[in-house]
Structure formats: structure tokens, C-alpha cells
Amino acid sequence: MARHKMEFGICRLCGKKTSLSYEHVPPKVAFNKNTKFVSVDFEEYIGAENALKNPPKGKTKQGGIGYNSFCVNCNSFLGSKYVPAYKNWAIGGMQLLNKKEEYGLHGYTIKEIEPLKVIKHIVSMFLAINRDWFLESFPELASFLNSPESNELPDKFRIFMYLTRAERFRYMHYSAHGNFKTGTTTVCSEIAFPPYGYVMTFDYKGKISYLNEITDFKNFDHNLKTSLNMVTYQLPTYMPFPLDYRSENKIESDIDNSLRQLEILKKKHDIKKND
Ligand SMILES: [Zn+2]
Known part of the structure; x- marks a missing residue:
């Protein structure tokens, strides 16, 4: 087994300044015990001309x-x-991925779920992946976790989920994400690791296409175990960007289109130069 150092x-x-132990995100018991993964700097992706066909190499870790x-x-x-x-919740999702077809809208029942504990663990994963200013700016998140009975998660925080095989894992820090088509900006953080992806939004009022909002989990009693009827999309995560659920084909055609447009722009530019 790999050993993890304290830092x-x-x-x-x-909020104490002390030695920090290694927190698995998601927990080890949720299929993250021996994950091999490639760690790539975000900047490397931005720099890569075609990150889908020639992904930057990065470092393999285990x-x-x-x-x-x-x-x-x-x-x-x-x-x-x-x-x-959280483990029960993750096992339920994994069983579903193991039998259903790809990338559809799934309607299913998931049993023996403790929604309040599940959402608290999801919030803890967002605390874990974000930098230390995050706790300072959003102390409400820590209060919500520190008292197991608490239902006090302020309305400015919302949690969305989807099913995913996480073709690429996603661990995106708090960032603003603009949608050029709709002109809206979403401030969010996102985690994708099979069988689930999660998006946490900040002061966001709208819907997010394809995602299933589970903020309501915060209102359950802390002792309640229940069956939930879920309707959830399975989505791919090929690109390392938040809220990007394009299929491989769609990404390729988008890249081809933008290269073509670049060619057209270059030609126009050349014609002008030659005038
Ligand atoms: Zn502590």
C-alpha cells in the first residue's frame, strides 16, 4: 500500500494550523483505494493545442x-x-453504472440512503480540494459539517450531481465559468470520480442543463435512512473544464470547426496583407 506523508x-x-493527514477524495471505501491517476497541471492543458488527441503526459501517481x-x-x-x-451512496451508483447503457437519462431507486450525511460528505470533499482561503471565506460550510444534526446550509450554496464513468477525473477548484452562448457566468467547483460527478455553485440562481440538483438533501433528518427515486443523466468528462460534458465526437468536431475558422481568418488576413 502506498504511504502518504503528513504535511x-x-x-x-x-482552521487550526497543524499537521494535516492525507484525505482520500472520494473516500478509500468509495472505490478510491488504489486509484492510479495522472496528475497534469491545468496550465499544461491550456497550452496543449489539441488536449483530446494529444493529452499532456503529466505524472502517474498511485x-x-x-x-x-x-x-x-x-x-x-x-x-x-x-x-x-457516503460509501452506500457510492456503491448504489456504481451498481447502476455496471449494468445500464451509456449516457442516457437514468430513472432508478437507490435504497438505504442517509441524504443529510451524504451531502455533508460531499461538502467535505469540496473543502478538501479547495485551498485554505475557502474555509475562511465560507465558514458556514464548516459549521454545517461540524454539527451532524445541522440542516443549516445557506441558500447561496447549491449541489448538483450526475452519474459518470469519469473518463478523466475532475478536481476543479472554485472558479468562474462563462458560457459564451448564454452570456451567463457560473461560479463553481467540480469533482468527478466514478460513479458520480458533483458541482457546487456559489450565489447561482439558475439551472444547469443535464445536472440533478440534490441541495435538498440538507433538509433531511440526520437519522433518516430512506429510499430515493432519482432521475439522473450519465455524462462524460473528457475535457478538464468544469461543466463540460461533451462527447468525444462533439469535442473533435468542435476542434475541427475552430481550426477551420482559424484558417479562414488567416486567409482573410493574408488577402489584406497582399492588397
Ligand atoms: Zn481539523
């Missing part, structure tokens, strides 16, 4: 994806309070 820093849950983000106490608090509920 010194600010705990994303209690032992499960995670971050040194919580102190030992907070890590074991999360582990005992929320991880078992």
Missing part, C-alpha cells in the same frame, strides 16, 4: 487520489460520521 498547513475544517487538507481529528471525525453513509 503542515491549515485544516480545512477546524494509492488513491487525495489531499492533505484535514488534521487527524477532523479526518477521523469525517470518517466516522459521514463516510459510511
Whole structure:
């Protein structure tokens, strides 16, 4: 088994400056025990001319994806309070991916789910992947987690989910994402690891196409175990950008189109030069 080192820093849950243990995101028991993964700098992707056909190489790592983000106490608090509920939720999603066809809208029932604990664990994953200013700016998130019975997640935070095989894992920090077609901006953070993708939005009022909002999980009683009827899309995550669920074919044709437009622009430019 790979060993993970402690690191010194600010705990994303209690805010103490101390040594931080390695937190698996998602938890080890949710299919992230021995994940091999390639770590690529975001800048490398931006620099790559065609990141789909020739992805930047990056470094291969092993032992499960995670971050040194919580102190030992907070890590074991999360582990005992929320991880078992999260594990059931993840197993349910994985069973579904194992039998259903690709990229459709799935209607299904998922049993023995503790929605409040699940959403708390999802929030903890967003705390884990974001930098330490995140806790300082959004202390409400830590209060929501620190008291297991609390239903107090302010309305400015919303959580959306989708089913995914996560063709590429997605660990996107808090960032603003503009949609050129609609002219809207979404401030969000996104995590995609099979079987689920999650988007957390900040002060966002609209809908997000294809995503299933589960913010309502915050209103359940902390002891409630229930069956949930879900209607959820399975979406691909080929590109390392938040809210990008294009298929491989669509990305290729988009790239071809933009290259063609570039050629047209170049030609126009050449004609002008020759005038
Ligand atoms: Zn802590």
C-alpha cells in the first residue's frame, strides 16, 4: 500500500494550523483505494493545442487520489460520521453504472440512503480540494459539517450531481465559468470520480442543463435512512473544464470547426496583407 506523508498547513475544517493527514477524495471505501491517476497541471492543458488527441503526459501517481487538507481529528471525525453513509451512496451508483447503457437519462431507486450525511460528505470533499482561503471565506460550510444534526446550509450554496464513468477525473477548484452562448457566468467547483460527478455553485440562481440538483438533501433528518427515486443523466468528462460534458465526437468536431475558422481568418488576413 502506498504511504502518504503528513504535511503542515491549515485544516480545512477546524482552521487550526497543524499537521494535516492525507484525505482520500472520494473516500478509500468509495472505490478510491488504489486509484492510479495522472496528475497534469491545468496550465499544461491550456497550452496543449489539441488536449483530446494529444493529452499532456503529466505524472502517474498511485494509492488513491487525495489531499492533505484535514488534521487527524477532523479526518477521523469525517470518517466516522459521514463516510459510511457516503460509501452506500457510492456503491448504489456504481451498481447502476455496471449494468445500464451509456449516457442516457437514468430513472432508478437507490435504497438505504442517509441524504443529510451524504451531502455533508460531499461538502467535505469540496473543502478538501479547495485551498485554505475557502474555509475562511465560507465558514458556514464548516459549521454545517461540524454539527451532524445541522440542516443549516445557506441558500447561496447549491449541489448538483450526475452519474459518470469519469473518463478523466475532475478536481476543479472554485472558479468562474462563462458560457459564451448564454452570456451567463457560473461560479463553481467540480469533482468527478466514478460513479458520480458533483458541482457546487456559489450565489447561482439558475439551472444547469443535464445536472440533478440534490441541495435538498440538507433538509433531511440526520437519522433518516430512506429510499430515493432519482432521475439522473450519465455524462462524460473528457475535457478538464468544469461543466463540460461533451462527447468525444462533439469535442473533435468542435476542434475541427475552430481550426477551420482559424484558417479562414488567416486567409482573410493574408488577402489584406497582399492588397
Ligand atoms: Zn481539523
